[in-house]
Amino acid sequence: MSFFLKNSTYKNRSFHPDNQPFDIPKEKSSTKKDPEEDANISKPETPTALTDLQNLRHLYTYFTSLKCRECRTPIPLPNLETHVDKWLHTPNHRLQYLSTLQCPKCKRDTCIGCRQKPASIGLVGKIQEGAKKYRIRNCCGNGKLFSIWAFLSLMDEEAERALGGKLDTVSESERTKEENLDNLLRKYIPYLSHLVPISASEGKRNKITLSFFDEHPPVELFALYRCSAFVLNRIEVLMSHTSIKDLIEKSEFYAPIVEFLNSLVDHKMSSLIVDKWDWKGQSPGLKEFSEKEDSEMKSMQYWKQAGDSIATTCKDVFDQMSPFVNLLEKYDHNHPNGKATSSCLDSSIDLCRDLLKLRDKLAEHSPGDLPTIKPLPDDPWEAFCTTNHVAFSSSSLKEHYFAEQLDEKEFSADLGGKVLLELVGLSTGLEGGVFVMVSRKRPDAMKILVVGPEGPLEGGLFTFDIYLPPKWPTEPPRIQCTSTEDLFPKFSKFISLDREVSPLILSPEKTLLGQINTIVSLLSSESISASEKHTLQCQNIQYAMLPFLTKEAFTPTHKINSLSVWREVNSKYWDLHGKRVLERVKEWSIENRDLRSWITIMDDDESDLYNVDLLNMLAHALTSRGIPSSRT
Known part of the structure; x- marks a missing residue:
């Protein structure tokens, strides 16, 4: 028997x-x-x-x-x-x-x-x-x-x-x-x-x-x-x-x-x-x-x-898991066999995968217990932002401004879980037009791209490098403006002459989401004179628009990492908003004559000054991208 x-x-x-x-x-x-x-x-x-x-x-x-x-x-x-x-x-x-x-x-x-x-x-x-x-x-x-x-x-x-x-x-x-x-x-x-x-x-x-x-x-x-x-x-x-x-x-x-x-x-x-x-x-x-x-x-x-x-x-935990789904997909995106480079995030990422696996299995027994997944917005740009606020890249360490600090100190694996939680907060809480690129190997190294909000910096693309110091989160992150070169003026009293964001506004009591939103607010440039506004509009086009419309900005082998890592975002942005940005610049040109006759240094040649038509240059760059425009 x-x-x-x-x-x-x-x-x-x-x-x-x-x-x-x-x-x-x-x-x-x-x-x-x-x-x-x-x-x-x-x-x-x-x-x-x-x-x-x-x-x-x-x-x-x-x-x-x-x-x-x-x-x-x-x-x-x-x-x-x-x-x-x-x-x-x-x-x-x-x-x-x-x-x-x-x-x-x-x-x-x-x-x-x-x-x-x-x-x-x-x-x-x-x-x-x-x-x-x-x-x-x-x-x-x-x-x-x-x-x-x-x-x-x-x-x-x-x-x-x-x-x-x-x-x-x-x-x-x-x-x-x-x-x-x-x-x-x-x-x-x-x-x-x-x-x-x-x-x-x-x-x-x-x-x-x-x-x-x-x-x-x-x-x-x-x-x-x-x-x-x-x-x-x-x-x-x-x-x-x-x-x-x-x-x-x-x-x-x-x-x-x-x-x-x-x-x-x-x-x-x-x-x-x-x-x-x-x-x-x-x-x-x-x-x-x-x-x-x-x-x-x-x-x-x-x-x-x-x-x-x-x-x-477990239902309450499962209800909190929805924001992780897209983040996990981004973590594995474009990696061989779906496997990412070894990272201190791995243990936390694996736990999230197992929780989602458990949730889906239990749903077979009680499907009504699963939270409803919020549909994507109908607007193409809003939908793109929703799914791309946070991305991971193996190359985001290349030419990172804080490379020296990264070499001196390894990131503590104990903080991997805290970083992941911050990233989830970013993936659900960032405003449209704000993107974060995280290094897989060093999640304490990030890059940010911000679409300029309404104002003289509207429509421009601004990049920053972020470094989480060893004592983070009790010590605020270091944030450096990287896309403007030395020619860009100090457009905020909270950005130093060497373009580093003042730690005074990056309170450690704030989350990383709150600190990045603070950076976005600095680009509003409120309460400035008409002359300053006109200058910012011109420099916005020269340093925050035109470089992102060059051929190199869309080429994977381009050495300037601050541009090339944003190829996907950059391409989507100009395809969807290029025509609108040009129309906005035309509106500026009615009051701002400097846009049609801007005296500046070009091509890193500091010995000569050039008189350029920024509006026409922008229209030509957009046309080269296949975006219809009527030059004026």
Whole structure:
């Protein structure tokens, strides 16, 4: 007889230890079903607390009735803390089986799951540790079930000790206890992720043959998680009291948790996240539950009315994820195989991807819970701005004004999450006509392009380089105006003669979004005389329009990075607004005669002065771009 019998609404194979002889053949890794087992299919029934506890008790009875496969000497269940700790600290322990116990008499190893000699190959799973992937093996499906029981039971015991009492007595104000619980989850959750049954898609992707346990997870597996006092309840508490900001800033802690939830949802175990059950919470611990007799179980009142499911508690986080979708697409844009250069943003980006993956999977169960995606504006330029406010580039470091500072100090990877949050704020909060280019390798180095607002600088394109110093965000960023060369006048008292923005207006209390909006406001040039306005209009055309209409500005190999990195934005801007900008300049020329006769230095030749018609030059440059214009 097989270890597993169909027995639940989940249509999974039930672990059935009753009256099993100890020489039952070992379960083999196979995708084939035994036709004789169809006769054992029971009618679907709704899981109840008592059913879960009975399944748990049957499982525990099986685990505690182990005898040596050779001499038949009873092998007692070891102390879980000692047993797991020994496994964790054994050299190459990931090649050993946690379900293997040694006979105290003949010293032979016996698998507690199949009662036989541990398999030489076993079932394969994966776990991420640092930068390497380790393969962890289990002798058989039942051995895997024991490993899950051992980890969950141990976590319940350690959680109770960490709290100094029952699990429902914890107060959110007790920071030390909360940290102890988080450390406990951090320690064991990667192993639980490994022990989740492998889905068909994962098996195909990683070329792993699915075991019977993977294809038909037993109802006892569900009972283990539902009756456990700690894991799912703790995850529910964490996800209901967090925000996307907390998740990203603590990505190292939350990433394994989200990976674990994805593993559950990817399989038939999604019910543990999506469904509610009336006996959630206030468990005395898995091991204590396991040791109770059936008569005791019937009178136990540990369970309470169900609260929200984990899927429901995640909804607030999912609602905050929409702005990340476009940002993630930009992060991978134009990169080989969709992979970006290694960056301190990677861990935060990966967490966002996993959250979106979890959101989309849960949407298959509750599609109404997903936030509505806001449609793009009808105006082509507004739509372009919405999807291109923030972009990533491997070449944005080229000729960066703060290159020397970047070489002197590496950017702290700990700030990667903070930068990502700032970028999300930029992607949703920037005004139309403001664009940010971020370096993949050094996200503390950025470039900004601003379309001049209404006023004498209207229509011009102004570029800035940004550098986030080592003490950012407590220290404001350094921002340098780069597109105007030394010829451009000081058009604001907050921009120094060497064209660096004064830190006085870049309060560290402001977000990066607020600081960039401050830069935009400097271009308004309000309260100036008519003479100053006319001068700014002329210099706007000469230094903020004409350079962006040259052939070099649209050539990828152009050396002036402040222009070439903006090829896509530059091209779209002039195609959509070139004619309007020219009409605006014509309006200026009615009052500003300097536009038709501007005395200036041209082509970096400081020895000669030229008298040029800026309006005609602009019209000619636009015509060369294929934009119709009537010269005047």
